[in-house]
Every structure is written in structure tokens, then in C-alpha cells.
Amino acid sequence: MSTTPIADHALLSDCHSSALVSRDGSVEWLTFPRFDSPSVMARLLDDDRGGHWAITPVGAYETTRRYLDATMVLETTFTTDSGTVVLTDALAMGPDEQGHSLGRSVPHLLVRDLTCTAGAVEVQVSYAPRPEYGLVVPLLSEVPGGVTARGGAEWLVLTTPVRLDLAASVGTGRARVEAGQTLRFALHRTTLEQTPAHVWSDDDLRETLDRTIAGWRSWSQLHQAYDGPWKELVHASGRVLKALTFAPSGAVVAAATTSLPEGVGGERNWDYRYSWVRDASFTMEALWVAACPDEADDFFAFMCTAAASGVGADQALQIMFGVGGEHDLSERTLDHLAGWRDSRPVRVGNGAWNQQQVDVYGELLGAASRLTDQLRHLDADTRAFLGALADAAAVRWREPDQGIWEVRGDPQHFLYSKVMCWVALDRAIAMAGLIGDESRVESWRRTRDEIAETVLRDGWSDTAGAFTQYIGTDALDASNLMLPIVGFLPARDPRVLATIEAIDERLTDHRGLVYRYRTEDGVDGLAGEEGTFLLCTFWLAQALAMADRVDRAREVFESAVRYVNDVGLLAEEIDPATGELLGNFPQAFSHIGLVNAAWAIHEAEDRLLGTQDHVGDTPVPPQRAAAKDGGTRVGGRH
Structure with a gap:
């Protein structure tokens, strides 16, 4: 080993x-x-x-x-x-x-x-x-x-x-x-x-x-113009995302490796050398901030091409693809390999490829909404595909699924999945003119509002004092930090603030790092424990910044970037006992989280100082502000 x-x-x-x-x-x-x-x-x-x-x-x-x-x-x-x-x-x-x-x-x-x-x-x-x-x-x-x-x-x-x-x-x-x-x-x-x-x-x-x-x-030089806080870390993360891009197709892999464990000696060892739909909106945001327009455009084009296979109310959107657009990613184990520090099994392929995960409709439409300036001339097939995504979300939001964390236990009514179906419809409504069919807007709006009512009524737990992992539980989940990030509720809404505080207090370890959830709750169907999750830690920093709690946001951000290695790379998780990096490496999610959190803190500081620049309702990074009135556009694909 x-x-x-x-x-x-x-x-x-x-x-x-x-x-x-x-x-x-x-x-x-x-x-x-x-x-x-x-x-x-x-x-x-x-x-x-x-x-x-x-x-x-x-x-x-x-x-x-x-x-x-x-x-x-x-x-x-x-x-x-x-x-x-x-x-x-x-x-x-x-x-x-x-x-x-x-x-x-x-x-x-x-x-x-x-x-x-x-x-x-x-x-x-x-x-x-x-x-x-x-x-x-x-x-x-x-x-x-x-x-x-x-x-x-x-x-x-x-x-x-x-x-x-x-x-x-x-x-x-x-x-x-x-x-x-x-x-x-x-x-x-x-x-x-x-x-x-x-x-x-x-x-x-x-x-x-x-x-x-x-x-x-x-x-x-052409693609990296970000000039905010932690500039060098943001630029380094932008280069990592470029390095994890399969240039012939535009696919971005989740990580460069397979089977580096989430817990030493455990079974949480997965192959991350594939491209997830879920990563799309997160990646779009990060590439927008890091000023990598070509890569963002290519990634979205890849996702639309790979995923466009009759998606609709009766056919689910596949959640991940090979870097060439392959659909069959059947999983197998390599029993002849000992694994890193004897962590077995070593897997290639990923069995999550055929899971039901209904959040992906929101993530892909969220990515599209970041690109509206670049998507003015969509072909008929792509317009129909985007509309079909919204139609599928309008039906499938009622179904249980494996959720963002791809649990291998029983499907649940995960709150994050419901919220992302809300995002799918919300973004489709905003892009109805671009999609080319406004006749469905009223139906989409009714379903969007029904989802919001369900989440607000059934997703809140008075016992937990927070939004919870899935309907009917009091367990916390860091994915609910995305509620303000995707615009479901304002960051300063009392329920959002309470959820942020609950996660900060009860899902955060002594190092200031955030767990996805507590594995002892047993929802993921796997034995053993895992480390704290760097993406979730950056989400906490981002949500705190959006709530104008900038000092705490900076503290959380610094807690995470303390684990960047000597050449600026991050894995997926941190071992809570030793502080070592765990999981596949380097991990796109971690670098995406770093970029987005850094920008959110930069945005919050500018907002508090009254210097933030906007185009409409969208905050604009400083390097793009000069371009919004007709100058040379620097790196915008979002």
C-alpha cells in the first residue's frame, strides 16, 4: 500500500x-x-x-x-x-x-x-x-x-x-x-x-x-483578471480548474484520481475522474469569477450535448458522464490493488451514474442562467432541451432521491433536491424568452411556488431550529447553506440565519471545518466515518458573507485555506483527527468553493463600503465592470 x-x-x-x-x-x-x-x-x-x-x-x-x-x-x-x-x-x-x-x-x-x-x-x-x-x-x-x-x-x-x-x-x-x-x-x-x-x-x-x-x-494572462482578496489563491484555483478540463470536449472532471479515501482504511473510495452535471452551476460561478470564459462556455456546451437524450417528465436526466460524453460508467473494483493506506476497495467507474438525483435539473438550468449573455442564439434542440429540464423538474420534485451526496442508502425527500427543482423552474421562468416558449411560464410559476411552500412548511424543524437534511428528520445538512446562495431565501432571513448558525455550531469541528452531515445518522448507507468537507466549509464562508457577517466569513475561509498544500492544491476533505488531506486530489469542488467564497467576501466588503458595481441586479467583478457599457468584455461567460 x-x-x-x-x-x-x-x-x-x-x-x-x-x-x-x-x-x-x-x-x-x-x-x-x-x-x-x-x-x-x-x-x-x-x-x-x-x-x-x-x-x-x-x-x-x-x-x-x-x-x-x-x-x-x-x-x-x-x-x-x-x-x-x-x-x-x-x-x-x-x-x-x-x-x-x-x-x-x-x-x-x-x-x-x-x-x-x-x-x-x-x-x-x-x-x-x-x-x-x-x-x-x-x-x-x-x-x-x-x-x-x-x-x-x-x-x-x-x-x-x-x-x-x-x-x-x-x-x-x-x-x-x-x-x-x-x-x-x-x-x-x-x-x-x-x-x-x-x-x-x-x-x-x-x-x-x-x-x-x-x-x-x-x-x-488572457483569462485571469480577478483582483480581489486572496488573489493568488483564486488564480491558482482557476488554473487547477483549467487543468481538470478535458480540452477536446470541455468536460471538467471532479478530481484527477480514483479511490483516495474519505476515511483512512474505509470503504468511501470513489472514482471522481468524470464530469458531474451538479458541478455545472458551481463551476460556472467559479470560472466567471476566475475569468475563464472559454472554459465555461465549453463546459456548458459539453453538458448540453452529453445530457440531451430525451430528457423529460418520463425520462430522468443522467447525473454524470465520461469526459467524452459517455453514459455507461459502470463501477468495478480492482482487488489486486492495496489502496492508499490500505483503504479498499479501489474502484473504477462510478455506480452513482444511474442514481435518481433530482437536484441536477436546477444545477444545469442554473448554469444556463449564468450564460444568458452568451446564449442569445440557441438552436431549436437546445431550447427544447432546456424547456424539457424545467418540465422534468416540475414533475420529479415530488420524488425521493439519493440527493447531492449520492447516498447509497434509501432514497429520501432531501431538502436540497427540492430547492434545486425550485431553482430549475425559477431560472426557466426568467429565461422563457430565450428558451422560446412562454406558454408554460404560468404552470412553471405555480409549481415553483408549490415547491417553495413545501420546503418552508416541511423542511423546517423547530427541534433543530434550522432547515433539515430531508423532510421528516431533525438532522442537519450543510447543503442547506445553498438556500441563500441560489436565491431561494435572502441570506438575512431569520430562518436562513438560524440554519447558518446551527451548521456553524453543530456541524463544525474544532478546526473550524464543516461536515456535510453526521454519518452516525446513517442516511448514506455506508460504514465508517469521513472527514470534514472543504466545499461545505467554503459554503459556510460564502453564506456568512452574503449575510454581511464578513468577519466570521473571513475566519471560516482562513480555516479552510490553511490546508492548501505547498503548491496550492486541495483535496476533498480534512481528517478531523490529524488535519491531513483526504479524498480524491486535487478536488474541483474544493477549488470551486474557494473561488466562490473569496468572491462573496469581496462582494460583501464592497457592499458594506458602498462601492459594489452592478449590472442590473447582478454583482459584477471589478475586472468586468469596465466592460459592461461596451468596453472589451473580460472573461464573462457567466
């Missing part, structure tokens, strides 16, 4: 696939050619069988890391008694002339440059590719300038200036590097049907890395 802390990893991405690199210079996770492809290296999930590629000084060393400015190119500095070496890692890609097409076409190439900046350092290389989640132990063969790996559907060529000894499908070697010397490595993937991968020249690798750095910087 792997015991390396989750926080010790950094993400690489070419907007097709991902890699995680440890502080020790080891590639512990790598998928080619897509995020959801079988891994080529997965030591993250099994030390012995998973596979890795490490470049590390021999003997004792100290490590510092950073992403190169405005990029997702990782720089790791190893300091030893004899000298210093810098390892620069990237999944290769480059921009078009305007920088808009970052990641559209990539070589499926992992580049690693090792430069000695002082003294001399002996380094060791260990290379053990293990395709198909470690099921394949490939044949390694030496070729001039590198090593080939054949096995299964993969053809891998390692470019290496260090000669490796090959034994038991592992390559190992050592080299001494001196000040001013650079060793360039690369791993290239292709399929057996294509022209075999080749060893790369030194000049080509240098140019490829330079293009990748330039591509990220060009994208950041």
Missing part, C-alpha cells in the same frame, strides 16, 4: 490526462490518454504493483516546490550537502497564436528536466511503468537514448540520458550532475496501431517545455 500523504503530491495536466508527482520526485499517478483512462503508473494506490517513475538525489536532501509563475509546470528543488538540483516537470502542450486552444492537441508526453544549479549531486532514476492499473507488467527493452515498454494496448518510450539497468521490468540507474548541467527526460505514449513512439532529442524536449510554459502563461 502507499503511505505517502496526499498533500505531498502535485498535479500535472495537459488538459487530456493527469499525473501526480510526490515531493520526492516520483510520478505516483499517470493516465494516458485521458483522465479516466487506465493508469500507466499508480503507486499512489499500491507501492508494489502500481508503477512509478522517480528521479531523486542519492542520500539525504531537503525539498521545496512551486509551480512556475502562472503555470501548472512544477519545479522541485532538492538541496543536498554537495549541491542543489532543480527538477522541472510538465505534461507537454502549447497554445495557438492567441492562447485560446491550450490543450486542444497534445503529444501525450511527460517532460522532466533536471538541472544542477550549485555544486554536484548524484541522482538515481527508477522507472517501473505498470499499465492498466498495474495488471500489465510490460517488457522493457533498451534502445539508443532510451527504453521501450510494450504490454497491453500501450507503447511507451522513455527518453533518458542516464543508462538504466533493466531487471524484472524495472529500470534503475545513477548519474552525477554538476553545476550548469541539465539532463532531459521524457515519457511518450502512443498505441500499437500508431507509429511507434520515439526517443526525443534534447533540443526538442527543451523547446517543448518552453512552449508548455509559454502556453500556460499566455492562458493565464
